[in-house]
Amino acid sequence: MRIAYFATQGSGSQxxxxxxxxxxxLDARPLxxxxxxxxxxxxxxxxxxxxxxxxxxxxxGMGVAGGISxxxxxxxxxxxxxxxxGDAIAPFVRRRRPTLAPIAGLYExxxxxxxxxxxxxxxYLTGRALTFGAPRAMTAPNWAPPREHGAYGGEVxxxxxxxxxxxxxxxxxSLDWNSRVRYCYGLELLLALARVRRExxxxxxxxxxxxxxxxEALMTELALSNVYLPGAVARTDVSAHLDAIDVxxxxxxxxxxxxxxxxxxxxxxxxxxxxxxxxxxxxAYDLDDGWxxxxxxxxxxxxxxxxxxxxxxxxxxxxxxxxRRSRVPRSSDLFDFGRQRRHVASFIExxxxxxxxxxxxxRAEA
Numbered sequence: 001m002r003i004a005y006f007a008t009q010g011s012g013s014q015x016x017x018x019x020x021x022x023x024x025x026l027d028a029r030p031l032x033x034x035x036x037x038x039x040x041x042x043x044x045x046x047x048x049x050x051x052x053x054x055x056x057x058x059x060x061g062m063g064v065a066g067g068i069s070x071x072x073x074x075x076x077x078x079x080x081x082x083x084x085x086g087d088a089i090a091p092f093v094r095r096r097r098p099t100l101a102p103i104a105g106l107y108e109x110x111x112x113x114x115x116x117x118x119x120x121x122x123x124y125l126t127g128r129a130l131t132f133g134a135p136r137a138m139t140a141p142n143w144a145p146p147r148e149h150g151a152y153g154g155e156v157x158x159x160x161x162x163x164x165x166x167x168x169x170x171x172x173x174s175l176d177w178n179s180r181v182r183y184c185y186g187l188e189l190l191l192a193l194a195r196v197r198r199e200x201x202x203x204x205x206x207x208x209x210x211x212x213x214x215x216e217a218l219m220t221e222l223a224l225s226n227v228y229l230p231g232a233v234a235r236t237d238v239s240a241h242l243d244a245i246d247v248x249x250x251x252x253x254x255x256x257x258x259x260x261x262x263x264x265x266x267x268x269x270x271x272x273x274x275x276x277x278x279x280x281x282x283x284a285y286d287l288d289d290g291w292x293x294x295x296x297x298x299x300x301x302x303x304x305x306x307x308x309x310x311x312x313x314x315x316x317x318x319x320x321x322x323x324r325r326s327r328v329p330r331s332s333d334l335f336d337f338g339r340q341r342r343h344v345a346s347f348i349e350x351x352x353x354x355x356x357x358x359x360x361x362x363r364a365e366a
Contacts, residue, residue: 001352003028004054006045008063010035019060019084021337022119022140025345028058038065045069049079055352056116057081062089067111074114080355082348083111084140086121086263088128091256096180108132117351119344122262124282136354138347141262143337144271145235153243160228162244166202167316169193169277170245172238173265175209181301184211187218188251188300188309194222195310201226206241208232242272246321247293250278251300258299267335275324277312279305287334290327 003026007016011032020030031048033041042065049057049069057073059066062085070081089108094101112118113133119140120126126137157164173185186205193203203224205215208231219227233241242248248269252258259281266283269276277293278284284294293312297305333339 001027001056001349002052002054003056003058003348003352004031004049004052005029005058005060006031006033006066008033008035008059008061008066015060018142019058022084022341022344023058023348024341026348029054031057033066035063038063041065042069046072046077049073050077053077054079056348056355058084058348060084062087062108062111064107067107071111071114080116080351082117082119082351083115083129083134084119084121085125086142086261088125088256088260091260095255095257096178116355117347119347122260122283124260128260136347136351138343140340140344141334142264142267143335143340144267145238152240153245156240156244160204160230160244162202162204162228163200166200166226167246167313167318167321168202168204168244169247169249169313170204170206170241171249171251171265172206172233172241172268173263175205175207175211175215177209177211177214181299183299183301184209184214185251186215186249187211188306189249190215190218190222190224190227191306192309192313193224193226195307196313198314199226201313202228204228204230204241204245206230206233206238238268239272242268242274245272245274247316248272248274248276250276251305252279252281253299254279254281255298270328270332270335273325273328273330275321275328277309289329291324291329293324 003023005019005023005028007013007019009015031045046069057070057079059070059081073079074081090101090105093104109132112129115134117136118129118134119138120129121141123139126139130137162168169189171185175184177184189203215229250265252261262283275291279297280294284292295305295308
């Protein structure tokens with residue numbers, strides 16, 4: 001079985017690494033894709049598919065240029081495709097460019113309707129794809145990188161100047177500023193901290209992006225002293241920074257964008273055995289065994305959410321944190337990499353067999 005794959009985020013991206021790793025048990029070869037040259041990349045994928053004639057093309061992400069390339073390959077070359085995605089594309093576009101939402105909705109439905117199968121990063125995305133016509137679907141919700149053993153959290157705190165007895169709320173992620181809603185990860189932590197009366201509460205925000213300067217400006221404006229912004233760190237250093245956090249923030253909107261997601265942070269937080277504060281998301285009910293705090297509000301940039309977060313910071317004790325931490329599962333099959341890779345391999349093999357049975361012409365070519 002010959003499989004080709006690419007990520008619409010581009011060659012060398014974390015999305016490409018994800019799908020490469022998930023397909024590791026199969027004979028899967030990458031296709032080049034340059035996000036900065038979408039039209040050229042779209043045509044290059046079609047040419048490569050025509051030349052290689054793989055049994056299946058797997059696309060990570062739902063970018064339009066990539067989607068057009070797999071749809072054309074399906075319709076004109078008879079080569080089936082599978083889609084793997086962590087987002088519901090139509091709600092995502094609606095938030096950023098509402099006038100394009102109907103077109104994005106049609107695109108998402110067509111992509112699901114004509115795919116051979118769909119791999120969702122969450123069961124909610126998997127169900128959405130089935131509703132839109134995907135004939136087969138499964139869930140592969142991501143995994144955390146292997147953790148090094150050692151008390152590196154203390155070293156990170158010492159290097160950043162965080163007192164050992166400080167209760168630290170934190171987040172690790174990309175700090176990309178969304179100008180439409182005026183938000184990036186970590187903003188809710190700063191706005192809540194500004195209302196906290198205690199001196200032993202701090203905030204650690206790890207990551208780089210267009211929103212970092214805005215967070216720094218807000219720190220100055222609100223005269224916040226217990227905030228630490230080390231910037232982006234190497235992937236190998238993420239676990240050490242997670243160990244420096246007491247309560248992990250998982251800010252997601254409770255709408256068609258956030259409610260469908262399992263973010264990559266969730267598996268990393270579980271691996272670090274961190275209690276999590278989040279919104280009233282489906283995942284916050286489905287996965288909770290007493291290690292989550294669910295806050296009201298429709299989005300982490302809304303007043304209701306920020307006020308509830310500030311109240312939690314004011315009231316939280318060290319013993320309450322340790323109680324929640326003790327309830328974090330020590331392992332989770334759902335986020336186990338080996339299990340996901342085995343299941344994806346079986347899924348892809350079944351898709352190809354099904355396509356061969358339904359297409360005598362392709363069986364003859366193979």
